[in-house]
Each structure stands twice: as structure tokens, then as C-alpha cells.
Amino acid sequence: MSKTPDSAVRAYIEQHRAAFLDDLAEWLRIPSVSAQPEHAADVRRSADWLAAKLQETGFPTCEVWATPGAPAVFAEWPSDDPQAPTVLVYGHHDVQPAAREDGWDSDPFEPVVRGNRLHARGAADDKGQVFFHTLGVRAHLAATGRTAPAVHLKLLIEGEEESGSPHFRALVEERQDRLAADAVIVSDTSMWSEDTPTVCTGMRGLAECEIELHGPDQDIHSGAFGGAVPNPATAAARLVADLHDEHARVAVPGFYEGVTELTDRERELFAELPFDEQEWLRTARSTATHGEAGRTTLERIWARPTAEVNGIGGGYQGPGSKTIIPSSAMVKLSFRLVAGQDPDHIEKIVRAWTAERIPAGIRHEITFAAATRPCLTPLDHPALQSVARAMGRAFEQEIRFTREGGSGPAADLQDVLVAPVLFLGISVPSDGWHAPNEKVELDLLLKGVETTAYLWGDLAENWRDAH
Amino acid sequence: MSKTPDSAVRAYIEQHRAAFLDDLAEWLRIPSVSAQPEHAADVRRSADWLAAKLQETGFPTCEVWATPGAPAVFAEWPSDDPQAPTVLVYGHHDVQPAAREDGWDSDPFEPVVRGNRLHARGAADDKGQVFFHTLGVRAHLAATGRTAPAVHLKLLIEGEEESGSPHFRALVEERQDRLAADAVIVSDTSMWSEDTPTVCTGMRGLAECEIELHGPDQDIHSGAFGGAVPNPATAAARLVADLHDEHARVAVPGFYEGVTELTDRERELFAELPFDEQEWLRTARSTATHGEAGRTTLERIWARPTAEVNGIGGGYQGPGSKTIIPSSAMVKLSFRLVAGQDPDHIEKIVRAWTAERIPAGIRHEITFAAATRPCLTPLDHPALQSVARAMGRAFEQEIRFTREGGSGPAADLQDVLVAPVLFLGISVPSDGWHAPNEKVELDLLLKGVETTAYLWGDLAENWRDAH
Known part of the structure; x- marks a missing residue:
């Protein structure tokens, strides 16, 4: 050469x-x-x-x-x-x-x-x-x-x-x-x-969606009706809570399908980098790490797919209290994807998983933004x-x-x-x-x-x- | 007489x-x-x-x-x-x-x-x-x-x-x-x-609280950090999701302690009322009932204690998307109480239950408003x-x-x-x-x-x- x-x-x-x-x-x-x-x-x-x-x-x-x-x-x-x-x-x-x-x-x-x-x-x-x-x-x-x-x-x-x-x-x-x-x-x-x-x-790639959940036609009194009709903010929260299992793995069935695993060589190379977790936490402005069990922080952010809630909202968010069952709620989710994952497949399984989780009496709409491939x-x-x-x-x-x-x-x-x-x-x-x-x-x-x-x-x- | x-x-x-x-x-x-x-x-x-x-x-x-x-x-x-x-x-x-x-x-x-x-x-x-x-x-x-x-x-x-x-x-x-x-x-x-x-x-009585959850010092990039630090909006959603068990009963341990049960006579009297569920749903502006298993709608709204989320918020809630892990999130919860329940006890157990559920890396504050007794x-x-x-x-x-x-x-x-x-x-x-x-x-x-x-x-x- x-x-x-x-x-x-x-x-x-x-x-x-x-x-x-x-x-x-x-x-x-x-x-x-x-x-x-x-x-x-x-x-x-x-x-x-x-x-x-x-x-x-x-x-x-x-x-x-x-x-x-x-x-x-x-x-x-x-x-x-x-x-x-x-x-x-x-x-x-x-x-x-x-x-x-x-x-x-x-x-x-x-x-x-x-x-x-x-x-x-x-x-x-x-x-x-x-x-x-x-x-x-x-x-x-x-x-x-x-x-x-x-x-x-x-x-x-x-x-x-x-x-x-x-x-x-x-x-x-x-x-x-x-x-x-x-x-x-x-x-x-x-x-x-x-x-x-x-x-x-x-x-990593990116798939993003917004889910709107609609319950009562308007906010209703939590005293008069509380405990007897479905609450869209609860349904929204349950979607977010159900996103991960107890090992902090994404719980949407099929999510890891096709994921290209790190090779032993890549894992070794990651481990050789002079990674200082305390220093990294400072850049993340956080006080603790959290993520998929059995993975290092570098593996989690570079080589593993994730689900994060970027926004959630519903009901009264001002000062003091308002005893309502909110009429609607929404969540914005984003999924970081790695090689081997197909955003179209992710959209399909997230849609199905969401639909399965919406209780009777709650209507939902889910909208996906244009995806970016890994x-x-x-x-x-x-x-x-x-x-x-x-x-x-x-x-x-x-x-x-x-x-x-x-x-x-x-x-x-x-x-x-x-x-x-x-x-x-x-x-x-x-x-x-x-x-x-x-x-x-x-x-x-x-x-x-x-x-x-x-x-x-x-x-x-x-x-x-x-x- | x-x-x-x-x-x-x-x-x-x-x-x-x-x-x-x-x-x-x-x-x-x-x-x-x-x-x-x-x-x-x-x-x-x-x-x-x-x-x-x-x-x-x-x-x-x-x-x-x-x-x-x-x-x-x-x-x-x-x-x-x-x-x-x-x-x-x-x-x-x-x-x-x-x-x-x-x-x-x-x-x-x-x-x-x-x-x-x-x-x-x-x-x-x-x-x-x-x-x-x-x-x-x-x-x-x-x-x-x-x-x-x-x-x-x-x-x-x-x-x-x-x-x-x-x-x-x-x-x-x-x-x-x-x-x-x-x-x-x-x-x-x-x-x-x-x-x-x-x-x-x-x-019914009423106990209300607001829980603020703080994660990263400021919103951080969900690509750079997603999957590796705790997300306060996820923690907020999990609190709300965990409020009820699969029978729609409030899952905070000790919540039902002391609850005065309906007598058989009261239950009979409720059942004798000319209750039309479809008509009731119209006043509730809802399309389905949902609540504690084994209870009628009237029992649920009159005689059973409840937990409802009145508001939840965190991260980006505007149009389009923003790929962040939010810095903070909050939930407003209200508990309707029935005879036999003590708001002070409810506050104590909700505080303990909340603290147990907050993951490392998330700081929380919980504030209770003045309660109303049943x-x-x-x-x-x-x-x-x-x-x-x-x-x-x-x-x-x-x-x-x-x-x-x-x-x-x-x-x-x-x-x-x-x-x-x-x-x-x-x-x-x-x-x-x-x-x-x-x-x-x-x-x-x-x-x-x-x-x-x-x-x-x-x-x-x-x-x-x-x-």
C-alpha cells in the first residue's frame, strides 16, 4: 500500500x-x-x-x-x-x-x-x-x-x-x-x-408519536363521578408506565425484533474507552443512571434501542387544585432505534400495543412523525x-x-x-x-x-x- | 306521637x-x-x-x-x-x-x-x-x-x-x-x-396532593442520554398507573383501612333507586363506566373511596415534537374518602407509598392541601x-x-x-x-x-x- x-x-x-x-x-x-x-x-x-x-x-x-x-x-x-x-x-x-x-x-x-x-x-x-x-x-x-x-x-x-x-x-x-x-x-x-x-x-434512528386520549366530553367533577368512569390521564399514565418492564427493557412486544447485537469486539472496544460515569452524569445533569439491565451506560446510549416519554399532559396543571376528571390527556413518545430495527415495524407494533391498552370509554388517536432510520x-x-x-x-x-x-x-x-x-x-x-x-x-x-x-x-x- | x-x-x-x-x-x-x-x-x-x-x-x-x-x-x-x-x-x-x-x-x-x-x-x-x-x-x-x-x-x-x-x-x-x-x-x-x-x-371526604418530580437539572437530549438516566415523566406516570390494581381498587397499602362498609339494607336501598346507567353516562359525558370491581356505579360514586389523577404534566406539550428527557413532571391526585377513613392517615400512607416508588436520580416533593372529612x-x-x-x-x-x-x-x-x-x-x-x-x-x-x-x-x- x-x-x-x-x-x-x-x-x-x-x-x-x-x-x-x-x-x-x-x-x-x-x-x-x-x-x-x-x-x-x-x-x-x-x-x-x-x-x-x-x-x-x-x-x-x-x-x-x-x-x-x-x-x-x-x-x-x-x-x-x-x-x-x-x-x-x-x-x-x-x-x-x-x-x-x-x-x-x-x-x-x-x-x-x-x-x-x-x-x-x-x-x-x-x-x-x-x-x-x-x-x-x-x-x-x-x-x-x-x-x-x-x-x-x-x-x-x-x-x-x-x-x-x-x-x-x-x-x-x-x-x-x-x-x-x-x-x-x-x-x-x-x-x-x-x-x-x-x-x-x-x-440511532428515531420513531416519534403523539397519542391523544379522550374521555368525557368535558372535564367532569371528580366528586360526582370519580371512581365510576375511565380517566384519560390514568390511561395516558398507564401507557407510559407499561412502556418498560421491570428490567427497564422496552415492553412493546416485538420491539427488539431484528436488533443487531453488539459484537464481542465492539463491547470490548466500548469498555476500553476512558469512561468516567460521574463525569458523564454531570454532562447528563443527572444524579443517577438508569436503564436496561445488564448493559453499561455506553451500551445503553449508543447501541440499545430505547423508549422515552418526551411529554405528558392532561387535566389541571396550574397552581392549587381542581377536582376534575380531565376530558383528555396526551403523551409524546420517542423510540431510539438501532441497526436491524425498521421504523415501519415499530410504528405498527406501537399502534397495536397502544390500542390494546386503551380502556372502554376512552377514544385515542395516535400520530407518527416521519421516522429516521438507524x-x-x-x-x-x-x-x-x-x-x-x-x-x-x-x-x-x-x-x-x-x-x-x-x-x-x-x-x-x-x-x-x-x-x-x-x-x-x-x-x-x-x-x-x-x-x-x-x-x-x-x-x-x-x-x-x-x-x-x-x-x-x-x-x-x-x-x-x-x- | x-x-x-x-x-x-x-x-x-x-x-x-x-x-x-x-x-x-x-x-x-x-x-x-x-x-x-x-x-x-x-x-x-x-x-x-x-x-x-x-x-x-x-x-x-x-x-x-x-x-x-x-x-x-x-x-x-x-x-x-x-x-x-x-x-x-x-x-x-x-x-x-x-x-x-x-x-x-x-x-x-x-x-x-x-x-x-x-x-x-x-x-x-x-x-x-x-x-x-x-x-x-x-x-x-x-x-x-x-x-x-x-x-x-x-x-x-x-x-x-x-x-x-x-x-x-x-x-x-x-x-x-x-x-x-x-x-x-x-x-x-x-x-x-x-x-x-x-x-x-x-x-365523601377529600384529600388532595400535588407531587413534583425533578430529574435532570434541565431538559436533556433524548438521543444523547435516552435510555441511561431516569425520566421524571416516566416516574410520574408510574405513580398514577400504580394507584389502582387490576380490579380498579386503590393500591396504596392501608387505603381501605377502617372503611365503613355499606350495610345490606343500604345496598338494597341503592338498588331500589330508578337508576338508568345510560342516562347517568350522559350526565357524566362519558361512554363507558369503569371502577372498582364488584360494585355498582352508585356504590362507586357514593359509598366507595377513590383515587383520581386531576392533572399530570411534564416535558413538551406543544405541537410537533421535542426529543427531550424532561427536567421535571408533576401529578395532582385527589382521594375521595368515606366514613371510617382519616385524611391524616391517608396523607401518611400516600407519602410513604410515593417515596417508595421514586427511582434513584429523581427528587420529589409532595404537598397536601387542607383535607375535608367524609x-x-x-x-x-x-x-x-x-x-x-x-x-x-x-x-x-x-x-x-x-x-x-x-x-x-x-x-x-x-x-x-x-x-x-x-x-x-x-x-x-x-x-x-x-x-x-x-x-x-x-x-x-x-x-x-x-x-x-x-x-x-x-x-x-x-x-x-x-x-
């Missing part, structure tokens, strides 16, 4: 580091807050800025794709090897809202370097992590002497991720032909820590091995593996493009995503650049070997 | 009927709405009007008793027999809010007679039922030739019943010596129906027999027995004065308490007058026999 000489890559990066950071700062000055209508023009300006920058980087195709919401940016740079695999990089150019008065030490849209950190809204989430791909591909070319990347490289950088990606799946479906890829690289995640660089191998790339997948190897060269240490408990638009890419999803992120938990004083560690940002400089060559070579 | 000649009573009532109804109409014109501050002066005017009218009726003592809220009226007419028992009549002179535009066919405070019905706010609840005592005691005197009643007669007519009687218990405690009585007659209830005159023999007069109590007999003479038919599922200030009188509580009400469910076009059936109103005309003599005589 031939490798790009690491010293050449590092020299190239060192040489272009200042310009790279100046450019990133320029982009960070655009307050591309997708959630705030007053920043709609800024989001469009951010897309235009990025398209122009990618063109300057060398991408022969750079387009701004309109959506019914904020625009996405698409860029493509074909390999000079027609047999090369196609890789699609995903990220987003919109950012979370931020205001100085939220607790920022400086203007969130005026980037500031303090020590080894670049502070600005979007520094880590996600402009910094999108931007390392620009210098990365240039370093790859410079160090290898190529004029085009070793893989067919595509970028899709959406503009509505911080607003729940409402038009993303439709965009991917519509542009499916242009987006076709053999693998997807998502650069919008975090590593375990600065000391423990990691690759995320999957995210995604998981096996540890031995050659593309995942390439990512881990490229990171290992950049970080000069062993790369470990994690997963994410949350769910994201990556699953749409996996589904529509029928391609494995890999996660290449250099952010760390302390970067303060969505929080004041968001920052990116400059050393790690440049490790991201370096990783991609190695990645495309490694991927092209090993992909060929594997297929 | 000597009886007042019924024909003499009827003749007296017939003779004074017009003036009695004119006086009642005058009182009904005073909009004594205790819940609306703009009517505070009207409530005071109503108290003054009643005190003056009671003086005119012949009560030697008539006082308006101030409270921190609206005033009550107290009147006393000692018997000429120093050995006679003392009876305290309870009612209220304040009324529910009412406005023409709520659906009234005429001004709610301009009484109108249509056919056999007198329509006005307060006609049945409770001015009409207080007022029949005025003509009643005069008819009693006229027909027996006495100059003072056969019992020591006291009236306490409060001014805040429709606002939850916030100062009533304190008033009764403060004026305990003046209010001392051997029996309390509450005239603020309904009969089964026009065709089925009844006496209520008891009301009250129940045994069927064979001589005073109850007197009420039933007096009603039987007035209505010329057998009087049946009911109970009330709700809870009321009568229990305070029972507790503080340590006296049995009897219910003498002539209203019927169709009278529209708290609704537009409230009315009282004139025939029944005069049966109320007639009942009290017989009652004081019967009570004095039989009390002496029984004691």
Missing part, C-alpha cells in the same frame, strides 16, 4: 495554515442562522460564499441548490481515475442562533483566536469541520502530485441542519442521481476527547478502516470507535443513496455546540485537514482491493 | 305563598356573586337583607358575621322548651356568576315564573332552599299554636360557598360556642328526582328518621336515601361541632345549578316549607325518646 509522504502533507498544511484560518474566519463572520427568518439572506450569502470558495479550491462543479427553505451547496471534483470510488461529504453551513448577551465573551460572529482555540458560532458545528475538507483535498493533491483527487469527490453542505433539516430528504431524493456515491462521509460529529481520537460508527457501519468495513487509518496517521495514535445516541440526516443519505455512512469529525465535547463561546481546537482542526489529505488515497486503494 | 295537623300546615302555607315568593324574588334580585369582586357590595347587601328578613320572621337574634371575605348570616330562635335539642341549619346566600349572554332566556337576576318554575340565579342553589326555612318555621308555629320553635333553632348562612368556603372552617371554629348544636341540617343538596324524593345521608349519618339515626318522616308527610310518599359523591363544608360543621349532619334539600338535578336558566320547582319549594313545618316537632319529640 503506497502512502502519501506524511511530512509533505504537514509541510503543505503549515504553509497554508494562515490563509486557511483567515478564510474560515471570513465565513464565520456570516451569521447563517437558519432558525431566524431575519438571517435568511445571511444563510444564502453563506451558501454563495462557500460555493465560490470551493470553486477557488478547484472543484470544477460548484452549485447552490435552492430548497423551499435555505439553500444547500453541492460541489463535485471527479477523480482522474474513472474506476475510483465516489465519496460524498456531508456537512452544513447554517449555525445555531447566538447573541453576545447569551454569555459570550466576545461577538459570536467576530471570530477570535485565544491560545489554540478559535471562538465563533459555527467554529466546530459545523463550518470548521466542513472547511477542513478544502485544505485537505489541496494537501492531498500537492503531496501526491495529482491534479484530481484519488476518489470522485462530492460535497453536499446543507443549510437547514440546525432547523431539523425539513427539506433535506426531499432534496436528496430529487438530486439522487447527482449525489450517487459509494460511501458517505459525514463531518458533523465529535470525538471522545482531545486525548482519545475516535471514529463514530453509527447513529445507521451503522460494521467495524470491518473497508471504508471505515480507511477513515480510522487516515486519522491514525494524522493523530499518530490508535483510533478508537464510538457511536452516537442521537439521530441525524445522515440516515437519509444512507437510505436514499444506499451507501455506507462514515463519520469523520474532529470536534470534542468541550467545543460547546449550541452554547456560548463555541470554539474549535486549532490543532484538531488541522488534524482534520491532514486526515482528509491521507483519506482519499487510502480509500481509493483499499476500496479497489475490497471490491 | 303527636303530629301537627297536616291540613293546618298546608292552609297556612297556601295563605302566605304569594308573599313568600315575592320576598324570595326580592332576594334573588341581589346579585350576590361571591367570585366576582365587583359584586362584593351585593354579597354584603344580600347578608343584610337576609338578616332583616329573619328578624321579621321572628328570630330574636339575627347577626351578620364578618369574615376576611364575604359575610355570613347567623340567626337563633330558642325553643320555649329548655330541654329541646339544638338544630343548626346550614345554607349559603352567595350565588354562582351569571350573565344573560351565557344562554339565559331572561335576566338571571330578574326572577321570572314560567309555569311551575321560578327562574333566577340562586333559585335552587341556594337562596330558595335557605328561604323555605323562613315560612317553614312560621307554619310550624301557626299550626301548633307555639310561640317559639319545638327545637332551639339556629341558622348559619355563609357567603362564600361558591368560592370554595375559604374562611368557613375558621369562622365555625371561632364561633363554635354560638354554633353548638345537637344536629346540623344542610339545605344545599338535590333529591334523586321530582318523582323520587330522597334524603342524602352523607358526603360525613355519614347512619340510616337508623333518630334525626335522620325525623327528616325522612317529615319529608314523607310533605311529599305523601316513601322517602328514599342517597348519598353525595362530592365533598363540602358540611364536614367542617360535623367536625368542629361534633354533631351529625343531615341533608334536607328539595332541588332536583334538572334545576341547572351553576348553569343558565337555573330554576326551582315551586311545588317542591313549598314541600320544603311543609317539611320543616313538620320537622321541628318530630325532631324534638323523637330526640327526647332516643336520648
Whole structure:
């Protein structure tokens, strides 16, 4: 296996580091807050800025794709090897809202370097992590002497991720032909820590529903009628209570059907991570762990499906008391899903399980939101091995593996493009995503650049070997 | 046993009927709405009007008793027999809010007679039922030739019943010596129906609490943390779900301790009432009954203790979804109690039961409101027999027995004065308490007058026999 000489890559990066950071700062000055209508023009300006920058980087195709919401940016740079695999990089150019008065030490849209950190809204989430791909591909070319990347490289950088990606799946479906890829690289995640660089191998899926329960036509007197008619708030509570058995396993029959179990190797790898439960509890703002019996906390949040009640309501919730049997109640449930689970199946069994539990005299309606599928790339997948190897060269240490408990638009890419999803992120938990004083560690940002400089060559070579 | 000649009573009532109804109409014109501050002066005017009218009726003592809220009226007419028992009549002179535009066919405070019905706010609840005592005691005197009643007669007519009687218990405690009585007659209830005159023999008590459950310091992400920390909304739901066992019995250990069981005779009497479950379900605005196994609906609402959730809330209750584990949740529970149950004991066992159910990592606070004790007069109590007999003479038919599922200030009188509580009400469910076009059936109103005309003599005589 031939490798790009690491010293050449590092020299190239060192040489272009200042310009790279100046450019990133320029982009960070655009307050591309997708959630705030007053920043709609800024989001469009951010897309235009990025398209122009990618063109300057060398991408022969750079387009701004309109959506019914904020625009996405698409860029493509074909390999000079027609047999090369196609890789699609995903990220987003919109950012979370931020205001100085939220607790920022400086203007969130005026980037500031303090020590080894670049502070600005979007520094880590996600402009910094999108931007390392620009210098990365240039370093790859410079160090290898190529004029085009070793893989067919595509970028899709959406503009509505911080607003729940409402038009993303439709965009991917519509542009499916242009987006076709053999693998997807998502650069919008975090590593375990600065000391423990990691690759995320999957995210959980998500199925969500709201159940409304209707009892008496209107609130009725709990003295006159209490004890003799069904109470919809009781029925709602019983649904939630019945969700889990005494081992904190989800009790909906068939829920675990098809679940991909952790391999012994994955379980070992999880156990090797320097996990500090007290520290984790602090980030969870909780005082005790609780979950499926026989599973560690990391297994519970990364590798096991769950059911949680996100909201419950019914009857009188104001101060003091009101002696009523409420007319209605509602619960909002969400199910995190893991590989092997099918959201359509989950919806079917949850509907049946709910219907079975509703007593006579209570009418119910259950509504499911659009689901997100889980995604998981096996540890031995050659593309995942390439990512881990490229990171290992950049970080000069062993790369470990994690997963994410949350769910994201990556699953749409996996589904529509029928391609494995890999996660290449250099952010760390302390970067303060969505929080004041968001920052990116400059050393790690440049490790991201370096990783991609190695990645495309490694991927092209090993992909060929594997297929 | 000597009886007042019924024909003499009827003749007296017939003779004074017009003036009695004119006086009642005058009182009904005073909009004594205790819940609306703009009517505070009207409530005071109503108290003054009643005190003056009671003086005119012949009560030697008539006082308006101030409270921190609206005033009550107290009147006393000692018997000429120093050995006679003392009876305290309870009612209220304040009324529910009412406005023409709520659906009234005429001004709610301009009484109108249509056919056999007198329509006005307060006609049945409770001015009409207080007022029949005025003509009643005069008819009693006229027909027996006495100059003072056969019992020591006291009236306490409060001014805040429709606002939850916030100062009533304190008033009764403060004026305990003046209010001392051997029996309390509450005239603020309904009969089964026009065709089925009844006496209520008891009301349920009430214990209420609110439980707050606190989990994470703030809402946390259900993807990042879901499945690994305790969810306070789940804990809240489990409390509610655990309240009842599979037979719909309250599952808090010790809850049924001391409960006075229905006697076979009471059960028979309940079963003899012309109860139509479909009709009852319409008034309950429900489509199915549900309750303690092995009990009829009437037993469930009148004679059995219950637990109901009046409100539950936690997490996100707005439109759409929010994938959080909520920081907190709360439930409001109320327990209806029957004779033999002690609210202090209920509070103790509910606190213990709750504490046992809260998982590690959830902190809870439980707050009990002031409780109301249940009250129940045994069927064979001589005073109850007197009420039933007096009603039987007035209505010329057998009087049946009911109970009330709700809870009321009568229990305070029972507790503080340590006296049995009897219910003498002539209203019927169709009278529209708290609704537009409230009315009282004139025939029944005069049966109320007639009942009290017989009652004081019967009570004095039989009390002496029984004691």
C-alpha cells in the first residue's frame, strides 16, 4: 500500500495554515442562522460564499441548490481515475442562533483566536469541520502530485441542519442521481476527547408519536363521578408506565425484533474507552443512571434501542387544585432505534400495543412523525478502516470507535443513496455546540485537514482491493 | 306521637305563598356573586337583607358575621322548651356568576315564573332552599299554636360557598360556642328526582396532593442520554398507573383501612333507586363506566373511596415534537374518602407509598392541601328518621336515601361541632345549578316549607325518646 509522504502533507498544511484560518474566519463572520427568518439572506450569502470558495479550491462543479427553505451547496471534483470510488461529504453551513448577551465573551460572529482555540458560532458545528475538507483535498493533491483527487469527490453542505433539516430528504431524493456515491462521509460529529481520537460508527434512528386520549366530553367533577368512569390521564399514565418492564427493557412486544447485537469486539472496544460515569452524569445533569439491565451506560446510549416519554399532559396543571376528571390527556413518545430495527415495524407494533391498552370509554388517536432510520457501519468495513487509518496517521495514535445516541440526516443519505455512512469529525465535547463561546481546537482542526489529505488515497486503494 | 295537623300546615302555607315568593324574588334580585369582586357590595347587601328578613320572621337574634371575605348570616330562635335539642341549619346566600349572554332566556337576576318554575340565579342553589326555612318555621308555629320553635333553632348562612368556603372552617371554629348544636341540617343538596324524593345521608371526604418530580437539572437530549438516566415523566406516570390494581381498587397499602362498609339494607336501598346507567353516562359525558370491581356505579360514586389523577404534566406539550428527557413532571391526585377513613392517615400512607416508588436520580416533593372529612349519618339515626318522616308527610310518599359523591363544608360543621349532619334539600338535578336558566320547582319549594313545618316537632319529640 503506497502512502502519501506524511511530512509533505504537514509541510503543505503549515504553509497554508494562515490563509486557511483567515478564510474560515471570513465565513464565520456570516451569521447563517437558519432558525431566524431575519438571517435568511445571511444563510444564502453563506451558501454563495462557500460555493465560490470551493470553486477557488478547484472543484470544477460548484452549485447552490435552492430548497423551499435555505439553500444547500453541492460541489463535485471527479477523480482522474474513472474506476475510483465516489465519496460524498456531508456537512452544513447554517449555525445555531447566538447573541453576545447569551454569555459570550466576545461577538459570536467576530471570530477570535485565544491560545489554540478559535471562538465563533459555527467554529466546530459545523463550518470548521466542513472547511477542513478544502485544505485537505489541496494537501492531498500537492503531496501526491495529482491534479484530481484519488476518489470522485462530492460535497453536499446543507443549510437547514440546525432547523431539523425539513427539506433535506426531499432534496436528496430529487438530486439522487447527482449525489450517487459509494460511501458517505459525514463531518458533523465529535470525538471522545482531545486525548482519545475516535471514529463514530453509527447513529440511532428515531420513531416519534403523539397519542391523544379522550374521555368525557368535558372535564367532569371528580366528586360526582370519580371512581365510576375511565380517566384519560390514568390511561395516558398507564401507557407510559407499561412502556418498560421491570428490567427497564422496552415492553412493546416485538420491539427488539431484528436488533443487531453488539459484537464481542465492539463491547470490548466500548469498555476500553476512558469512561468516567460521574463525569458523564454531570454532562447528563443527572444524579443517577438508569436503564436496561445488564448493559453499561455506553451500551445503553449508543447501541440499545430505547423508549422515552418526551411529554405528558392532561387535566389541571396550574397552581392549587381542581377536582376534575380531565376530558383528555396526551403523551409524546420517542423510540431510539438501532441497526436491524425498521421504523415501519415499530410504528405498527406501537399502534397495536397502544390500542390494546386503551380502556372502554376512552377514544385515542395516535400520530407518527416521519421516522429516521438507524445507521451503522460494521467495524470491518473497508471504508471505515480507511477513515480510522487516515486519522491514525494524522493523530499518530490508535483510533478508537464510538457511536452516537442521537439521530441525524445522515440516515437519509444512507437510505436514499444506499451507501455506507462514515463519520469523520474532529470536534470534542468541550467545543460547546449550541452554547456560548463555541470554539474549535486549532490543532484538531488541522488534524482534520491532514486526515482528509491521507483519506482519499487510502480509500481509493483499499476500496479497489475490497471490491 | 303527636303530629301537627297536616291540613293546618298546608292552609297556612297556601295563605302566605304569594308573599313568600315575592320576598324570595326580592332576594334573588341581589346579585350576590361571591367570585366576582365587583359584586362584593351585593354579597354584603344580600347578608343584610337576609338578616332583616329573619328578624321579621321572628328570630330574636339575627347577626351578620364578618369574615376576611364575604359575610355570613347567623340567626337563633330558642325553643320555649329548655330541654329541646339544638338544630343548626346550614345554607349559603352567595350565588354562582351569571350573565344573560351565557344562554339565559331572561335576566338571571330578574326572577321570572314560567309555569311551575321560578327562574333566577340562586333559585335552587341556594337562596330558595335557605328561604323555605323562613315560612317553614312560621307554619310550624301557626299550626301548633307555639310561640317559639319545638327545637332551639339556629341558622348559619355563609357567603362564600361558591368560592370554595375559604374562611368557613375558621369562622365555625371561632364561633363554635354560638354554633353548638345537637344536629346540623344542610339545605344545599338535590333529591334523586321530582318523582323520587330522597334524603342524602352523607358526603365523601377529600384529600388532595400535588407531587413534583425533578430529574435532570434541565431538559436533556433524548438521543444523547435516552435510555441511561431516569425520566421524571416516566416516574410520574408510574405513580398514577400504580394507584389502582387490576380490579380498579386503590393500591396504596392501608387505603381501605377502617372503611365503613355499606350495610345490606343500604345496598338494597341503592338498588331500589330508578337508576338508568345510560342516562347517568350522559350526565357524566362519558361512554363507558369503569371502577372498582364488584360494585355498582352508585356504590362507586357514593359509598366507595377513590383515587383520581386531576392533572399530570411534564416535558413538551406543544405541537410537533421535542426529543427531550424532561427536567421535571408533576401529578395532582385527589382521594375521595368515606366514613371510617382519616385524611391524616391517608396523607401518611400516600407519602410513604410515593417515596417508595421514586427511582434513584429523581427528587420529589409532595404537598397536601387542607383535607375535608367524609360525613355519614347512619340510616337508623333518630334525626335522620325525623327528616325522612317529615319529608314523607310533605311529599305523601316513601322517602328514599342517597348519598353525595362530592365533598363540602358540611364536614367542617360535623367536625368542629361534633354533631351529625343531615341533608334536607328539595332541588332536583334538572334545576341547572351553576348553569343558565337555573330554576326551582315551586311545588317542591313549598314541600320544603311543609317539611320543616313538620320537622321541628318530630325532631324534638323523637330526640327526647332516643336520648
